[in-house]
Amino acid sequence: MARTPLTSITPTDLLDAGETPEPAAWGFATRAIRTGHRRTAEGEHSEPLFLTSSFVFQNAAEAAARFAGEAPGNVYSRFTNPTVRAFEERLAALEGGECCVATASGMAAILAVCLGLLKSGDRILASHSLFGTTTVLFDKYLSRFGIRTSYVPLSDLEAWASAIDGRTRLLFCETPSNPLAEMVDLRALAEIAHRYGALLVVDNCLCTPALQRPLALGSDLVVHSATKYLDGQGRCLGGAVVGDRQRVGEEVYGVLRTAGPSLSPFNAWVLLKGLETLELRMLAQAQAAQALAEWLRGQPAVLRVHYPGLADHPQYHLVGTQQRTGGALVSFEVAGGRAAAWRVIDSTRLLSITANLGDVKTTITHPATTTHARLTPEQRAAAGISEGLIRIAVGLEALDDIKTDLARGLNALSCPCS
Numbered sequence: 001m002a003r004t005p006l007t008s009i010t011p012t013d014l015l016d017a018g019e020t021p022e023p024a025a026w027g028f029a030t031r032a033i034r035t036g037h038r039r040t041a042e043g044e045h046s047e048p049l050f051l052t053s054s055f056v057f058q059n060a061a062e063a064a065a066r067f068a069g070e071a072p073g074n075v076y077s078r079f080t081n082p083t084v085r086a087f088e089e090r091l092a093a094l095e096g097g098e099c100c101v102a103t104a105s106g107m108a109a110i111l112a113v114c115l116g117l118l119k120s121g122d123r124i125l126a127s128h129s130l131f132g133t134t135t136v137l138f139d140k141y142l143s144r145f146g147i148r149t150s151y152v153p154l155s156d157l158e159a160w161a162s163a164i165d166g167r168t169r170l171l172f173c174e175t176p177s178n179p180l181a182e183m184v185d186l187r188a189l190a191e192i193a194h195r196y197g198a199l200l201v202v203d204n205c206l207c208t209p210a211l212q213r214p215l216a217l218g219s220d221l222v223v224h225s226a227t228k229y230l231d232g233q234g235r236c237l238g239g240a241v242v243g244d245r246q247r248v249g250e251e252v253y254g255v256l257r258t259a260g261p262s263l264s265p266f267n268a269w270v271l272l273k274g275l276e277t278l279e280l281r282m283l284a285q286a287q288a289a290q291a292l293a294e295w296l297r298g299q300p301a302v303l304r305v306h307y308p309g310l311a312d313h314p315q316y317h318l319v320g321t322q323q324r325t326g327g328a329l330v331s332f333e334v335a336g337g338r339a340a341a342w343r344v345i346d347s348t349r350l351l352s353i354t355a356n357l358g359d360v361k362t363t364i365t366h367p368a369t370t371t372h373a374r375l376t377p378e379q380r381a382a383a384g385i386s387e388g389l390i391r392i393a394v395g396l397e398a399l400d401d402i403k404t405d406l407a408r409g410l411n412a413l414s415c416p417c418s
């Protein structure tokens with residue numbers, strides 16, 4: 001049997017002569033490590049980084065043909081770049097989508113979906129519990145162009161079904177939500193969307209395809225903030241849209257090449273490396289989060305723990321079916337509101353006080369005054385963000401060290417002498 005070709009490897013390349021090219025689809029981890037790499041003549045083992053803004057042509061006729069779209073090939077990195085394409089192919093393979101386009105950030109991915117698929121008069125129906133900036137994008141900016149957004153409680157299917165109408169073009173949700181880890185049944189929500197000819201768009205940031213694949217559950221598009229778990233080490237911004245060739249490959253891609261929020265090739269290279277360890281990281285971080293949630297529930301100063309892997313979580317039944325585990329985000333409430341929550345946060349020495357998540361470094365955040373501060377008090381209340389709420393995005397440090405760091409502040413809260 002011939003050695004696999006040096007230039008690129010796909011599942012079909014691994015078949016013996018005569019075997020039907022119905023490619024034994026690779027396992028997730030293999031796709032995460034092998035898909036999208038086209039080796040150059042140098043025979044490099046790691047994915048090459050094409051830091052170039054433009055590409056040269058053999059002659060004027062070839063330039064003309066590429067500009068006209070009559071000949072394949074690169075023109076300019078706002079349109080295509082080989083390193084960016086490798087990331088797109090790999091993420092598409094992981095999400096199980098036909099097509100992926102990468103963007104400069106998660107917000108650019110959401111904006112590109114809206115610009116590519118909506119027009120004035122269309123409506124978005126979204127969940128209350130969204131990433132704060134997504135709400136600002138919808139309410140402050142898209143509304144100026146005649147696109148109105150209404151909000152419903154994420155897990156309430158009846159509320160979605162009664163709020164949708166013939167002008168609703170997009171249903172938009174994050175499941176699980178940040179920071180309370182609420183979930184919605186994606187199969188049921190996709191049915192509601194499709195009954196009205198609308199599309200279901202899922203922000204799959206918190207689970208990543210390692211834990212949840214919304215397209216296989218009937219969703220139409222997936223958006224990502226690659227800044228979070230896809231990179232996984234807090235190094236760069238990035239985003240992506242995954243879906244079918246027409247909507248993503250034509251409509252959303254058209255916005256990117258015209259409006260310009262394309263992913264930098266350098267960031268694409270960093271993200272490619274992130275994807276290689278995605279499944280290992282997600283499983284390990286989720287396991288640590290499960291253990292931390294159970295430990296937090298036993299702490300006297302903690303009123304309530306929000307974690308999907310706890311049996312008292314309202315959508316516990318979706319863990320192990322819709323999403324593989326509870327994920328890596330744990331939130332909890334302490335008595336005493338903002339002062340008590342800030343005290344716990346300020347007593348940590350190891351955890352990073354930062355609004356970011358999806359890092360191997362564990363982070364701690366007070367959502368009401370940071371990630372969700374731009375919401376009105378009414379919007380915050382509707383999203384369930386109380387002043388005593390603390391969010392932990394669990395990383396990969398030794399779990400005992402994370403517990404020790406949190407115990408310092410929690411013990412101080414329950415100590416009457418302090």
Ligand SMILES: *Cc1c(COP(=O)(O)O)cnc(C)c1O
Binds near residue numbers: 106108131227
């Ligand atoms: C961070 C985040 C975004 C925005 O992504 P950026 O890369 O920061 O633009 C969107 N959705 C969710 C759920 C996020 O956590």
